[in-house]
Amino acid sequence: MYIIIVGGGRLGFKLAQSLLDKSHEVLVIDKRQELVDRIIAEMGSVAIVGDGCEGKILESAGARRADIFISLTSEDEDNLVSCQIAKHYFKIPRTIARVMDERNEMLFKALGIDIIINSTNIILEYIMHEMPSPPVMHLIQERDRGFEVVNITIPPSSSVIGRGIGELALPESAVIALIIRRGATPVLPLEGVQFEEGDQVIAATSPENEPFLRAVFTGQ
Amino acid sequence: MGCSRVGARLAEMLSEDGCQVTVLDIEANSFKRLSQNFNGTALLGNGLDEATLVRAGIETADAFVAVTQGDNRNIMASQIARHIFKVPRVVCRIYDPLRRDLYSELGLITISSTTVVANMVKNKLFV
Numbered sequence: 001m002y003i004i005i006v007g008g009g010r011l012g013f014k015l016a017q018s019l020l021d022k023s024h025e026v027l028v029i030d031k032r033q034e035l036v037d038r039i040i041a042e043m044g045s046v047a048i049v050g051d052g053c054e055g056k057i058l059e060s061a062g063a064r065r066a067d068i069f070i071s072l073t074s075e076d077e078d079n080l081v082s083c084q085i086a087k088h089y090f091k092i093p094r095t096i097a098r099v100m101d102e103r104n105e106m107l108f109k110a111l112g113i114d115i116i117i118n119s120t121n122i123i124l125e126y127i128m129h130e131m132p133s134p135p136v137m138h139l140i141q142e143r144d145r146g147f148e149v150v151n152i153t154i155p156p157s158s159s160v161i162g163r164g165i166g167e168l169a170l171p172e173s174a175v176i177a178l179i180i181r182r183g184a185t186p187v188l189p190l191e192g193v194q195f196e197e198g199d200q201v202i203a204a205t206s207p208e209n210e211p212f213l214r215a216v217f218t219g220q
Numbered sequence: 221m222g223c224s225r226v227g228a229r230l231a232e233m234l235s236e237d238g239c240q241v242t243v244l245d246i247e248a249n250s251f252k253r254l255s256q257n258f259n260g261t262a263l264l265g266n267g268l269d270e271a272t273l274v275r276a277g278i279e280t281a282d283a284f285v286a287v288t289q290g291d292n293r294n295i296m297a298s299q300i301a302r303h304i305f306k307v308p309r310v311v312c313r314i315y316d317p318l319r320r321d322l323y324s325e326l327g328l329i330t331i332s333s334t335t336v337v338a339n340m341v342k343n344k345l346f347v
Contacts, residue, residue, distance in 0.1 A: 053292060056318075076268070080299075089322050103270065107300060
């Protein structure tokens with residue numbers, strides 16, 4: 001596949017490297033000569049100097065035959081506009097934009113960007129992941145589709161210990177998918193399986209019902 | 221949005237015509253371009269920020285104009301005004317002719333000062 005990346009900073013550099021390793025054709029566009037030089041020195045002639053929002057630059061980059069367009073600059077308006085030009089003018093089927101300000105996430109979606117990456121949130125999730133035994137961790141958030149997937153750890157005080165899934169009063173939209181048990185293979189929450197202290201329960205729920213789901217398992 | 225030369229002049233003209241005008245800019249210094257004749261509001265803030273736009277009164281605005289120096293800023297702000305706040309009339313300055321053509325196809329009212337001025341100069345040359 002032919003993939004164009006706008007923004008040759010740390011993220012663009014590593015992404016280009018990973019995609020080249022997977023045998024994709026890659027071109028990085030950046031305004032900064034020194035970043036382009038660095039990429040060329042490391043990976044060969046897979047970078048050009050220019051403004052990724054400029055029609056002429058994209059034309060000379062062969063944007064018409066590109067399969068994926070990724071804009072990773074640190075300016076939200078530049079990422080939005082370059083992806084819109086890629087999508088509507090050059091008809092690139094898949095556009096991916098980074099957003100710095102999470103308030104722009106919904107706007108980008110509404111304006112037709114295919115995939116939106118909020119790097120701040122991703123890093124935040126990873127850090128929160130490392131915090132000591134959080135009762136609820138968010139694994140997947142699909143806010144616009146109205147659900148999220150969470151990982152709830154059952155504390156010693158939980159009232160579900162020793163009970164099975166049929167005995168719990170779960171919120172309507174909740175789906176209990178998997179129980180991860182220390183020192184054992186994960187089990188499905190079938191009839192006859194009883195919850196134990198320290199179990200990690202993987203569940204899908206609507207964001208509104210998440211507090212109720214959490215209360216069922218943790219009592220908090 | 222954008223108290224550029226064009227923005228300041230436009231704000232004055234509209235204000236003289238009796239329109240209620242708010243000018244938005246991220247640089248307080250830009251407001252020095254406004255003359256005594258301007259009797260609207262000058263608001264310091266980022267026009268890409270929805271909260272700032274609300275403070276500027278975008279929810280009840282009849283028109284929104286983006287004339288900062290950045291094409292992409294103008295384009296993004298205009299799309300927020302048009303698609304999020306449903307402002308009836310949105311005009312966007314875009315220097316780059318290609319971007320101008322694209323976004324007028326996508327439903328913005330756009331002006332490329334580059335093309336407009338180049339044409340005017342050309343016309344003067346051959347009159």
